[in-house]
Amino acid sequence: MNNYLHPTFFLRPLRFALRAIRINPARTLLSLLGVVIGVFAVVVVMTLGDGVKGYITGQVESFGTDLIQVEVKIPSATALSQENARSRSQGTQITTLKIKDGEAIGKLPNVSAWYAGTIGQERATYGSVAKRVLLFGTGADVALVDKNIDVISGRFFTREEDDDLSRVVVLGSETKETFFGRSNAVGESITLKGEKYRVIGVMKPRGSIAVLNLDTFVYVPVQTLQKKILGVDHVQFISVKMENVDQEAATVADIIALMRKRHDIDDATKDDFAVTSTKEAQKTLDDVLGSVTVLLLALTSISLVVGGVGIMNVMYVAVSERTSEIGLRKAVGAKSSGILAQFLFEAFIITLLGGILGIALGVGLSFGLSWVFSELGVPLSVHFSPNALFLGAGFSMIVGLIFGIAPAYRASRLTPMDAIRKE
Amino acid sequence: MTLIATKNLEKIYDNDGVRTVGLAQATFSIEVGEFLAIMGPSGSGKSTLMQVLGLLDRATAGDYWLDGKHIAEFSDDELATLRNKKIGFVFQSFNLLPKTSVSDNVELPLLYDNHPEKDNRERVRSALTAVGMQHRANHLSNQLSGGEKQRVAIARALVNDPDIIFADEPTGNLDSKSGLQVMAILQKLNDTGKTVVLVTHETATAEHAKRILLMIDGKIVSDTPVANRKFADGNERTLK
Ligand SMILES: Nc1ncnc2c1ncn2[C@@H]1O[C@H](COP(=O)(O)OP(=O)(O)OP(=O)(O)O)[C@@H](O)[C@H]1O
Ligand SMILES: [Mg+2]
Numbered sequence: 001m002n003n004y005l006h007p008t009f010f011l012r013p014l015r016f017a018l019r020a021i022r023i024n025p026a027r028t029l030l031s032l033l034g035v036v037i038g039v040f041a042v043v044v045v046m047t048l049g050d051g052v053k054g055y056i057t058g059q060v061e062s063f064g065t066d067l068i069q070v071e072v073k074i075p076s077a078t079a080l081s082q083e084n085a086r087s088r089s090q091g092t093q094i095t096t097l098k099i100k101d102g103e104a105i106g107k108l109p110n111v112s113a114w115y116a117g118t119i120g121q122e123r124a125t126y127g128s129v130a131k132r133v134l135l136f137g138t139g140a141d142v143a144l145v146d147k148n149i150d151v152i153s154g155r156f157f158t159r160e161e162d163d164d165l166s167r168v169v170v171l172g173s174e175t176k177e178t179f180f181g182r183s184n185a186v187g188e189s190i191t192l193k194g195e196k197y198r199v200i201g202v203m204k205p206r207g208s209i210a211v212l213n214l215d216t217f218v219y220v221p222v223q224t225l226q227k228k229i230l231g232v233d234h235v236q237f238i239s240v241k242m243e244n245v246d247q248e249a250a251t252v253a254d255i256i257a258l259m260r261k262r263h264d265i266d267d268a269t270k271d272d273f274a275v276t277s278t279k280e281a282q283k284t285l286d287d288v289l290g291s292v293t294v295l296l297l298a299l300t301s302i303s304l305v306v307g308g309v310g311i312m313n314v315m316y317v318a319v320s321e322r323t324s325e326i327g328l329r330k331a332v333g334a335k336s337s338g339i340l341a342q343f344l345f346e347a348f349i350i351t352l353l354g355g356i357l358g359i360a361l362g363v364g365l366s367f368g369l370s371w372v373f374s375e376l377g378v379p380l381s382v383h384f385s386p387n388a389l390f391l392g393a394g395f396s397m398i399v400g401l402i403f404g405i406a407p408a409y410r411a412s413r414l415t416p417m418d419a420i421r422k423e
Numbered sequence: 424m425t426l427i428a429t430k431n432l433e434k435i436y437d438n439d440g441v442r443t444v445g446l447a448q449a450t451f452s453i454e455v456g457e458f459l460a461i462m463g464p465s466g467s468g469k470s471t472l473m474q475v476l477g478l479l480d481r482a483t484a485g486d487y488w489l490d491g492k493h494i495a496e497f498s499d500d501e502l503a504t505l506r507n508k509k510i511g512f513v514f515q516s517f518n519l520l521p522k523t524s525v526s527d528n529v530e531l532p533l534l535y536d537n538h539p540e541k542d543n544r545e546r547v548r549s550a551l552t553a554v555g556m557q558h559r560a561n562h563l564s565n566q567l568s569g570g571e572k573q574r575v576a577i578a579r580a581l582v583n584d585p586d587i588i589f590a591d592e593p594t595g596n597l598d599s600k601s602g603l604q605v606m607a608i609l610q611k612l613n614d615t616g617k618t619v620v621l622v623t624h625e626t627a628t629a630e631h632a633k634r635i636l637l638m639i640d641g642k643i644v645s646d647t648p649v650a651n652r653k654f655a656d657g658n659e660r661t662l663k
Contacts, residue, residue, distance in 0.1 A: 012534050023522045328518045331479060332579070333507025333535035335500045417480040420514065 013338055017345035020318075021353075028350055031314035034307025035354030035399060036361065039392040041300035043362025046388035049293040051370055051380040056285055064147055065278050066245045068252060070105065070238040070259065072097045073274040095234040096263055096272050099222070102139070102238040104258055110251045112243045115139035115146075116222050116235040124218065126179040126190045133175060135192075136217045137225030137235075145241045154186035154201030162221035165228055170201040174215040193229055208377055248277050304395050307354065308403035315347050315407035323414065330416035340412035347404025348397060355396025359389055425491075426587060426618050427453040427476060432485035434471050434641075445471035447641040449485070453620070455586070458613040460621045460632035460649075468641040469622045470591055476620065477510055477589045478502045490586065507535050511580025515592035517572040519564040525551070525575050526560040532583045550578040554608050570601025577608055587618040594628055606631045607655035631655055 021028050072094035102116040120135045140159040143149040149156065157168050169190065176185045176199075189196040197220075206214040226232050242251055255275050265271060319326070326339055363384060370382035434446040446468045453459055461469045474480040475487065478494065487494045490509065497505065511532075519528045529547045533540070551557040554574040559567065567575065573593055580588050590609060594602035610631060613619045621632055629635050630653045637645040 015534075019523070019527075324516075324518055325520060328514075328520075329531070329535070330503065331477075331506060331512050332532040332583075333503050335503045335535075337500075338535065415480065417474055420474075420479065420518070 010341065013341035014345050016342045017349055020322075020342075020346055021349055027314065027318070028353070031311050031350050032354040032357065034310035035304070035351045035396050036307075036358040038300065038304030038307040038399075039355045039358025039396050040362040040365070041303050042297065042395060043359050043388045043392045044366055045293065045296045045300050046391060047363060047366040047382050047385050048369060048380070049289070049296065050385050050388075051366070051382040053286070053289045053293070055378065055380050056289065057282060060278060060282050060285065062148065063278065064145075064241070065282070066242045066248075067145065067278045068240040068242065068248070068255060069276050069278075069281075070097070070101070070240065070255060071274050071276070072234075072236055073272060075270045075272050094272050095232065097234050097236070097238065099139075099235060101259065101262060102235075104262060105238060105240055105255055108251065108254050108258060110243050110247050110254075111240055113141050113144035113241040114238055115142045115144075116238045117142070118222060118225060118230070118232075118235040118237075120225055120230045122192050122229060124179070124190050124192055126188070129179050131175075131178055133218045134216060135220050135225055135229065137220045137222035139222050142219075142239075145239045148206055150204045151201040152204045153184075154199070156201055156219070157221050162223050165224045166221060167195060167197045167224060167228065168200045168221065169197045170203060170219040171199055172203050172215040172217040172219070173205040174213065175218055176202045195228070245279070248279055252277055252280075301395070304399055307396075308351075308399035311347055311351055311400060312403040312407060314350075315343065315404055316410070318346070319343065319407050319411040322411075323418075324420065326411050326414050327416050327418070327420035330414070331420060336412040339414075340408050343408035343411045344401070344404050347408065348400040351396045351400030351404075352393070355393045358396065359392045362388070362392065424455045425452050426455045426457075426489070428488045429476075430486045432475065432482050432487055434468075434475055434480070435483045444468075444641045446475065446482070449643055451636065451643060451646060453618065455618055456613070456616055458610070458619045458621070458631075458633040460623060460629035460635045461638060462623060462626070462629045462635055463638035464624065467638040469624070469638055471641070472638065473589050473591050473620060473622050477512060478506050479512075503535075507532060507583060509586045511577075511583065511585040511588040513573070513576050513580050513588065513590035513593045515595040517569070517576045517596075519572055519575060519579075521565055523564055524560070525556065525562050525564060525567070528564055528575055529578045529582050531579060536583065546582055547578075550582040551575075553581060553612070554578045568601070569597050570604055573597060573601070573605050574608065577605065577612075581612070585617070587620065588612065589620050589622075591622045592624075593621070594623070594625075602628070603655045610655055627653070 074094065099116045102114050105111060106114045115138050117139070118137045120137065121132055122135055124131055124133045140157055140162045143156060151170065152173065154170070156170055157166065160166075161168055169192075171179070171185060179185065179190060180188065185199045185202055187199065189198050191197070203215070203217075203219065208214060220229070222235060226235070240251075240255065242248060252275050256271075259273050259275070260266070260271070263272060326334075329339060366382045370380040373380045429452070430450050432446060432449040434444075436443040436445050449472065461472060463469050471480075475482050476489075478489070481495075489505070492505075494502070520531070526544075526547050529550055530543055533543050533546065548557060548560070551560055554577050556571065556574050556578060559571065559575075564572065564575070573596075577588075577590075577593075580590075588609070593605050593609070597605065606628065609619050609621065613633075619632070621629070623629050630649055630651065632649055633652060634646070634648050636643050637647075
């Protein structure tokens with residue numbers, strides 16, 4: 001008599017649920033909405049989150065994973081801390097990092113190349129064109145460390161030119177356009193601080209890192225920048241390339257020990273420099289981006305719960321609106337379990353539809369945004385993440401079941417009498 | 424053959440301590456093939472009696488045997504199955520599923536039954552033919568007149584080939600012509616062997632039955648055969 005394993009036990013309530021959903025499209029759409037928004041938000045966060053993460057790690061990797069960066073830092077602050085950033089933006093200058101430090105680091109084992117770098121800003125003029133440009137002072141060996149350094153015409157400066165404080169520059173591709181348009185720049189001179197600097201090369205276009213457009217740089221020998229333009233004898237960072245990435249930890253330790261010795265530091269809290277390997281930075285970035293994604297997911301899940309409460313509401317209304325239908329079904333032979341299954345299926349299918357719609361919209365928006373970003377010069381590679389799909393669909397179905405169960409249970413408990421009498 | 428037998432059947436409604444007697448001390452029986460009308464003023468307990476007999480509600484005391492089965496011993500699910508197989512209902516307010524086709528409405532009881540669906544179409548068609556509604560099979564329920572709705576509701580009550588049909592004020596929402604049509608159908612079904620229990624407060628309607636139970640304040644006060652039975656289709660027939 002009670003054949004719960006019979007296929008019709010599931011198929012018929014499923015059919016009734018589908019029919020009810022079809023009969024009432026407006027109600028179905030309304031109850032979908034909350035779930036659509038919730039799943040949509042989850043999917044966008046997941047796919048865009050993955051895209052942003054991929055983009056940022058890709059940017060880091062494009063410099064090479066075998067690099068170690070030695071930077072100046074306010075003693076007692078950590079390199080990435082707010083305090084360090086604040087002090088530095090407020091003009092506190094650390095002037096202790098020198099090119100000689102780089103030379104010493106260059107003699108350490110596992111160090112294959114290095115360059116010292118510092119950055120300044122200056123007004124540059126050529127004929128009637130004048131513009132403030134970013135001056136990037138580097139050692140001549142920068143190309144050995146940064147594999148993206150390459151000229152499209154002319155050449156990069158030499159160690160001799162650096163040591164001789166030669167007034168030569170290599171222009172970023174956009175800066176070249178700004179001053180020279182389509183005509184030849186190599187051999188011409190631009191004026192910086194009243195002195196002429198010969199253009200000896202033009203860089204290949206490199207694009208941007210985040211907001212920094214590398215193609216607007218003007219590359220200057222670091223010592224020329226120090227002595228002739230900025231009037232200082234320190235640098236802001238030293239970039240080091242390793243021979244063997246596997247010994248990264250040991251090399252970082254060697255550099256720290258050497259720097260402490262050279263700067264007479266006996267206590268880590270007094271460090272006026274920070275040593276970070278790309279690998280480490282990558283890991284920190286991954287951690288930060290990961291926790292941001294988790295946080296956003298938690299926030300967006302709240303919208304799913306709100307969607308679930310919406311479903312519950314609609315289902316309660318449906319149950320009371322359809323009390324006499326429930327009564328009739330019971331009168332003609334429906335069991336409580338059949339009514340329960342019918343209303344549960346209804347909630348489940350509605351949320352599943354909402355989930356599918358939310359996934360479609362979310363994926364659509366993610367791809368749309370990635371297109372917009374790449375138009376803006378930030379190539380986010382967004383791909384359809386199966387995780388987002390499973391999470392979106394799974395969440396919505398669970399929400400449907402959890403929030404559908406109370407109204408469905410109420411429907412199933414109605415006695416046929418109560419239901420028929422209600423009018 | 425006895426289809427229904429009751430002994431001191433009683434139904435007391437208890438709503439938060441407020442007790443209302445719906446049915447008191449009802450002892451009677453109904454034979455297979457009878458056409459019984461339950462009459463009485465409003466609130467006298469007609470619907471209560473019908474709901475208890477139709478297994479929609481449980482008596483609070485007394486005994487009820489349907490087809491020899493002692494109903495008190497059955498679970499709710501078993502009662503649902505009994506309703507599905509043995510009983511057809513017709514209500515005053517039709518109770519069709521809205522925006523659902525006539526044939527889907529009629530098919531409904533067949534879908535709460537585990538038999539294969541292949542002969543459903545044929546059963547729906549013949550039930551609709553029995554009430555003269557076969558030409559409206561694909562209409563939606565809300566496109567029908569009241570009389571047509573009630574005929575579809577009767578087809579739904581018939582489709583499972585039940586032993587007994589309970590009709591609670593089936594003509595209550597209809598004009599007299601449609602009401603007569605419904606009574607003619609019920610009489611025809613009774614002629615083909617179905618037991619019919621009709622609830623009405625109109626003497627003129629009750630006189631289409633063969634026997635009248637009169638209720639007042641939950642009690643059966645008289646139980647009499649109909650002397651001058653009316654025939655809704657206008658054809659006189661000899662009484663059995
Ligand atoms: N669910 C209920 N709870 C409490 N009292 C009820 C309930 N259902 C019916 N009653 C009471 O039981 C009595 C019988 O009601 P019932 O509906 O059987 O009368 P009826 O003869 O069908 O009346 P009508 O001709 O108006 O339909 C009435 O006093 C009614 O108020
Ligand atoms: Mg009544």
